[in-house]
Amino acid sequence: MKFIPTPLIGAYTIELEKRGDDRGFFARFFCEQEFAGAGLETRFVQINNSLSSKKGTLRGMHYQLPPAAEVKVVRCVRGGLFDVIVDLRAGSPTFGRWFGAELTAENRTVMYVPRGFAHGFITLTDDTEAFYLVSAFYSPENERGARWNDPAIGIQWPIDPTEQSDKDRTWPDLDPSFHGFELMRGA
Structure with a gap:
């Protein structure tokens, strides 16, 4: 695996890193030794699977406050999505x-989302499916979200959403008391 720092x-x-021959290829999506060697999280308690049937489905921007703050490792296995942290x-x-x-299913790029980051995506094709490893169990009382179009963040989505949950559409603008920034200091 090649770990490429983001900004x-x-x-x-x-x-x-694919190892292939005329039959196809083999590649690791996760390796405890390689993740540990890169200083990344190695303990995951869930593997989540999401399917979005329509292009333009926006999911996010989700995160959890400590003590349930989570690391996510996200991979698209069918279709394509624009993943945002x-x-x-x-x-x-x-x-x-x-x-x-x-x-995308074709590029097999994976996103490593650290604790203290909001995460979301918009689907670029119909029938987009993603798998993600999660390091903490879901905790409703610690769940938070940032609004997908909050001008303080200014995410430039490649397409406009056509499908979205009411909860994701109505997260509040960034507010230190609701969003818990200080709780995630050093997460």
């Missing part, structure tokens, strides 16, 4: 900045 401190895209760690040099990358 946001602690976040990476990961390129799978936002650094919400108070005191971070990249606080409030976002980064996005296209994850």
Whole structure:
């Protein structure tokens, strides 16, 4: 695996190293030794699977406060999506900045989302499916979200959303008391 730093401190895209022959190829999506060697999280408690049937489905921007703050490792296995992360760690040099990358079944790019980051994506094709490793169990009382179009963040989505949950559409503008930035300092 190749761990490629993003402009946001602690976040990476990961390129799978394929070993192939005339039958196809083999590649690791996760290797505890390689993740540990890169200083990344190695303990995951869930593997989540999402399917979005329509192009333009926006999911996010989600995260959890400590003690349930989570690391995510996201890979698109069918179709394509534009994956976005936002650094919400108070005191971070990249606080409030976002980064996005296209994850597709074909490019097999993986997004490593550290604790203290909001995460979301918009689907670029119908029937887009993603798998992601998660380091903490879902905790409803610690769940938070940033609004997908909050002008303070300024995410430049490649397409406009056509499908979205009411909850994701109505997250509040960035507010330190609701979003818990100080709780994620040093997450």
